[in-house]
């Protein structure tokens with residue numbers, strides 16, 4: 001951040017009185033601009049023994065596969081956001097069921113909230129942000145071409161739970177391992 005959104009003056013990084021972290025503080029009006037993590041909402045859309053995956057038509061991770069998910073909007077609930085993203089990316093209508101996963105991604109300041117969802121009908125097509133949309137059984141999941149670790153983790157949990165016949169909410173942290181390319185550590189709460 002370079003300029004104050006209140007008055008247009010430059011901002012400085014400094015620790016405000018009574019705070020313990022550096023913030024962007026306006027040099028003229030004194031406004032403190034807090035930058036907080038973003039919430040990403042999405043779902044695992046199920047149809048019988050298949051889940052709906054989208055192939056990304058946008059960066060980052062263009063051409064790779066993902067579950068429908070995106071940034072929560074203002075004036076929107078997490079459930080509304082997950083259904084909206086599924087409609088936008090896959091032109092598919094879902095009924096959102098239970099909460100399924102909450103993952104912290106502190107290295108990119110994101111919190112993922114994923115739900116289980118049921119497709120209303122096996123009707124879908126690529127939205128503007130997708131190259132392709134497909135229903136996949138477990139043996140059809142393109143594991144080597146999944147866009148994000150949080151999506152791979154959610155899919156692995158999902159199929160494990162399916163086999164056990166019981167779905168259990170997962171909570172944990174996913175961090176990029178420093179200096180190791182695209183290597184990530186997944187740490188689940190309680191493990």
Ligand SMILES: [Zn+2]
Pocket residue numbers: 004005006007008009026027028029030031
């Ligand atoms: Zn200002």
